[in-house]
Amino acid sequence: MTRHETFAGALSTDRPITLAILAMGGQGGGVLADWIVGMAEAQGWVAQSTSVPGVAQRTGATIYYIEMVKAPPGAEPILALMPTPGDVDVVLAAEFMEAGRSILRGLVTPDRTTLIASTHRAYAVAEKQKPGDGAADPQAVVAASGVAARRVIASDLDALAARNGSVVSAALFGSLAGADVLPFPRKAFEDAIAAGGKGVAASLKAFGAAFDRARNPEAHAEPPAPAKPDPLADVGHAGYDALLARVRAEFPAQARPLLAAGLRKVVDFQDLAYGGAYLDRMRELLAADRAAGGDAKVYAFTAACAKYLAVAMAYDDVIRVADLKTRASRWDRVVGEVGVKADEILYTTEFMHPRMEEVIGTMPAGMGRWFEARPGLVARLDRFVSRGRRVRTGTIRWYLALYVVAGFKRMRLKTLRHARETAHIDAWLGTALEVLPTNYALAVEIVGARRLVKGYSDTHARGEAKFDRVLSAVPMLVHRTDGADWLRRLKQAALMDEAGGALDGALRTVATLEA
Template sequence: MRPPVGGDVPRNRAILVAALGGEGGGVLADWIATAIRRAGLLCQATSIPGVAQRTGATTYYLEYCEIPIDELGDRRVVFALTPVPGDVDVMVASELVEAARAVQNGYVTADRTTLIASSHRVYATSEKIAMEDGRFDAARALKAAHDLSHRAVIFDMERAAEEAGTVINAVLLGALAGSGALPIDPEHFEAAIEAGGKGVAASKRGYMLGLRAARGETIGAAPTAAELLRPGTGSAPLADVPVEARFVVGHGHARACDYQDAAYGDAYLERVRELLALDRALNGAGRGWRLTIEGARNLALRMTYEDVIRVADLKTRAERFAAVRAETRTQAGQLLHITEFLKPGLEEACAVLPPRLGEWLLGWARGRGIEHRLHVGLHVRSDTISGFLTMRLLANMRWLRRGSWRFAQESALTARWFEAVLAAARVDYDFGVAVAEAATLVKGYGSTYRRGLRNFDLLFEQVIRPAIADKTPAAQEVAAARRAAVADPEGDALDAVIARHRAARDTGRLERAASA
């Protein structure tokens, strides 16, 4: 019984569990199946044994029919025995790289799958036997899990299990119950634990920690997402942030601190908490905290725009030189010459000037039509002492940034966008998320930045602002306009979408006026 996905057509739902030996994966699968059956639904569970020495997890596959048994009548349900990539609704992984493995194998998809996983590591055999440091990059695995899933509930469940004095399977069950990914009352999950009859008290303690964490409540075992970031970037106090959003918020805070200073990171967190407060008021927990996640993600990008100071900083970092040596396969003892090809224009130069001076100079050049001719090609040898010191001198000019023309421009744009996100969300949750995502149009520098800014302003003035003023949900219109702008950077596709939207809006107003 597996009709095509879409609309209100009932179908089977798929749950895949990946657990390591000794973590009670089989008990977890039994608990889930018992809870589903107690809720009056048909369920089938199968398992595929893993292999020894941590080269793979044992997987448990469950399918249930979303039609209650008492409504099936004479109809019969056919369940599959094994999972199909792209056809899994809930993926549960007891360890971070197992979650990444599920993503790599196609069992986690952005349009469908809720991923519930622990962020701790149990090292695989291939990691242990490497001659040097063979560990997988945990930050990359975590990023892939968040980016490629529909919703990700990830925190250190092993630490929570230790706190509760139980096994990690109880915490995983609680996170599943708290996520709302299954249409099952939490009492059925608790009853499943009690029906097991072993270690009930400890299991229920772990279950409650997982449940609370998935609902966005504070638990003592919750880690800070920034622990996996580049050393020296700082970590944020994220105990009050829902677990689904901690990865994004932690990275955003670390990025803001790295970009400017700790006070700038605090300013970022202050705005995120304002967004989170609204998200909580709008029942964001039941929506995967999408408003907070997308708002925090794009706020971090907006607050860390690329300017000449940032470019010089990134180009002279030790990890950048190491990356260049790795890409060019430079051997130990070999000399590597690096030439930076830069072509700053007048706008890039004015970016670090005081606002009035920068505005006057740009206005003077634009009034004479010579702005685009004032580009200077520079070849800087960053591998030499003089070239490196020149770049570092520019990088260390970040103290000028807050008083610069570009900072004033970006701050005004960010404030306008952020207030629109809040206002749109109060009209309609999805509308707020769409406005948050619209910030992706403004990126890069030079002509790319100007085109993006032009497209964003057009979208903002013609679609977002009127919809907020009329208190009309416009999530689909904003998303369609954003896709058109991304598909055609020159703006012709966006102009066509805006023209159709304006015509439809005017027609609607005439019809309302006539009916009145």
């Protein structure tokens, strides 16, 4: 017998059970893979796991691939290092769009694959970096999974895990056990968790809840979402409740919910007097809407103004950023998201990159204009100001620094930034009011164009430049019956890319309409 024949005779050709796990950073994909491998080996099987990491956290999922086989005595199993399309028995996706990507990769097939997925979303950088709504459509995954997989077990496992004090990997492991796709008893799964030695009690609790849901989804359905509070109901604060009473008494029913939300936003941004100024401005806009026949158009103009005027009045500035970062409510949210235990200490580090423009914006309007008139001085000062800083808000020094900046809120309405924002609001609404009697639908779209302006620093400057370019087309559209449609297309083009190439093309098209 040759050496080749001896080697070949020692190999087992039994087909292994194959599993692929798709998880992003922080979702416990590696822990889940270790549990599965440890459980298989404890049951006398041979198991092997490999991983191919994504580019980085939130930009690409890591694929953990596992093969396991109960090899015959005296034989060595043949195990692959990477999943082969059409040859994966179980796919576990720690986030819903990762389930969709596993389908696109061919890992999910209707004749073989059980797809176990959490239906929650953790948005990727590619989705969040788009100027507009870049979120992928989850319904496409729902439709595809029903066709592509042999069996689908999907629910919000992330929320289930959080309710039980654990992470999504434990819930995925419980769903895997409940699916009965592996030849191991429930105790083998639980022993694998216990062998890990960390967070065992919480992991077992989440495991059990997911196991029960996978076995009997109807009896263990997700709890209904809590009812949203009535935005128009009094809150028990005399000053704020008086403003809500104005909303209920002075404005049409169609606009009241948006007005209540806008009021809450501007009062949180500044104070009750600022909320009163918001309602005063809205009353003027409502009067113009009525004069233009807004009643027959369900006050679409007033509703749009209620939303976007509040957004414009509650602009982002360094005072707002400092205020939000030093709030107790934010700290409580971070503690909850991280899952800090009673005996643990949490430190937060904020990355901040101020520029001299932001510093000047917080100055009184006259002083700020004095500095702006001296660009050489501003450039020299900017060399000291404009650099990235890692701000540890868990220290007294940095927390107090941000707290002091947040305290400038009392002086905000006298700053250069506020004067600029007010002038921009006046010009924007002035354009809409000028168009309103002639082209109602176009006026509504002009108000909605404010969504292009957001953030602060470079982001705000780019958005405002796009906003101005979009509104530059209004004179060409005001007398067209399809003017609102064209302005809507311009807004969509402005949101397509950061550089504005799509908007350039759309504006050239609009320019040809007059030719």
